[in-house]
Amino acid sequence: MESNRVLITGGLGFIGAHFVHHMRKLQPESHLVVLDKNTYAADISRIQSLINTQNFTYVEGDIANQAVVNSVFEKHQPQQVIHFAAESHVDNSIAGPKLFLTTNVEGTFNLLEAARNTWLKEAHKLNEGFKKARFYHISTDEVFGSLGKEGSFNENTNYAPNSPYSASKAAADHWVRSYFHTYGLPILSSHCSNNYGPHQNDEKLIPTIIRTALTGQPIPIYGNGLNVRDWLYVEDHCTAIAKVLTHGIPGDVFCIGGNAERTNLEICTYILEQLDKLHPKVDGASYAEQIRFVEDRLGHDFRYAIDATKIKKELGWEPQHSFDAGLKKTIQHYLLKYKNLS
Numbered sequence: 001m002e003s004n005r006v007l008i009t010g011g012l013g014f015i016g017a018h019f020v021h022h023m024r025k026l027q028p029e030s031h032l033v034v035l036d037k038n039t040y041a042a043d044i045s046r047i048q049s050l051i052n053t054q055n056f057t058y059v060e061g062d063i064a065n066q067a068v069v070n071s072v073f074e075k076h077q078p079q080q081v082i083h084f085a086a087e088s089h090v091d092n093s094i095a096g097p098k099l100f101l102t103t104n105v106e107g108t109f110n111l112l113e114a115a116r117n118t119w120l121k122e123a124h125k126l127n128e129g130f131k132k133a134r135f136y137h138i139s140t141d142e143v144f145g146s147l148g149k150e151g152s153f154n155e156n157t158n159y160a161p162n163s164p165y166s167a168s169k170a171a172a173d174h175w176v177r178s179y180f181h182t183y184g185l186p187i188l189s190s191h192c193s194n195n196y197g198p199h200q201n202d203e204k205l206i207p208t209i210i211r212t213a214l215t216g217q218p219i220p221i222y223g224n225g226l227n228v229r230d231w232l233y234v235e236d237h238c239t240a241i242a243k244v245l246t247h248g249i250p251g252d253v254f255c256i257g258g259n260a261e262r263t264n265l266e267i268c269t270y271i272l273e274q275l276d277k278l279h280p281k282v283d284g285a286s287y288a289e290q291i292r293f294v295e296d297r298l299g300h301d302f303r304y305a306i307d308a309t310k311i312k313k314e315l316g317w318e319p320q321h322s323f324d325a326g327l328k329k330t331i332q333h334y335l336l337k338y339k340n341l342s
């Protein structure tokens with residue numbers, strides 16, 4: 001039987017790399033192609049164990065370059081695209097929004113065009129060999145904007161992006177949707193809440209708390225620390241993506257969340273209590289004394305929460321990690337990574 005060919009963009013990033021390993025285990029026969037620009041957010045060591053193995057190809061390239069994207073499609077003829085590649089850090093989007101337009105919007109457009117040209121004989125008619133093709137855009141819950149104290153996002157929530165990052169992801173979502181309705185491109189997409197786990201970039205909240213704590217620096221918390229996010233362990237996001245990819249029907253959209261709402265301050269306090277136990281300071285002081293409230297992020301969304309009923313009911317997905325268990329694993333990882341910096 002001919003093996004499946006899968007293109008994973010952004011496979012050197014935090015979630016993409018976890019997903020590459022997940023797919024390798026789920027589909028050992030499939031040819032996986034990772035396309036990644038190798039930006040500051042990438043780390044090739046995340047997938048080093050797969051480089052130079054059978055059925056695996058890594059291509060360093062920019063999705064914002066149509067010629068690069070076309071050549072990957074021409075050479076590898078992927079039947080499935082799981083599109084993670086993006087500029088993903090909100091603070092960077094505030095400091096320099098243009099790159100978010102280029103990568104997140106134009107990059108997605110280039111992939112859609114290459115998929116359209118490769119998969120479709122004409123609108124709504126797939127070529128032989130691509131009958132089960134899927135284009136899966138990994139979106140975010142941030143496209144829905146900010147919630148008040150009550151309520152949660154679901155698949156019918158209106159778009160209201162508030163940052164250049166979320167605006168670029170929302171724009172990409174709209175392009176993806178339009179290719180389904182106009183051309184019949186078999187698309188899937190999902191909106192997930194904040195991911196956490198090992199191998200996340202240093203700049204993100206949880207690694208920042210642990211790194212600054214262990215190196216004796218001020219631990220920065222935006223505003224009053226009361227902004228609320230829902231958190232999902234990265235491996236649970238990967239199992240959800242795999243379910244959507246396998247069982248989703250073209251045009252399907254799912255919201256994915258961990259049912260674990262926490263304020264930034266709660267997360268910080270919990271982590272520091274764990275560090276006090278696992279790696280006590282020599283002077284016996286608590287790491288909590290290093291917390292410093294810093295000027296709030298511009299346009300900082302107050303609260304995100306996800307109603308994941310649809311994916312649970314329709315696809316039988318459930319997260320396997322409680323927030324407590326996932327965070328403990330995560331803390332162990334960063335403790336090992338950062339403790340020698342102190």
Ligand SMILES: NC(=O)c1ccc[n+]([C@@H]2O[C@H](COP(=O)([O-])OP(=O)(O)OC[C@H]3O[C@@H](n4cnc5c(N)ncnc54)[C@H](O)[C@@H]3O)[C@@H](O)[C@H]2O)c1
Pocket residue numbers: 009010011012013014015016035036037038039040041042043061062063064083084085086087088089103107138139140141169191192193194195196201
């Ligand atoms: N991290 C989260 O909490 C979260 C939550 C929901 C959705 N998402 C979405 O999931 C996806 C992955 O997020 P992440 O946290 O792993 O991001 P990340 O920043 O860790 O990784 C992004 C990867 O994309 C690559 N990339 C960036 N620009 C590129 C370009 N022009 N061409 C090719 N590759 C490029 C980077 O090199 C990097 O390897 C993103 O689309 C993000 O919007 C993330």
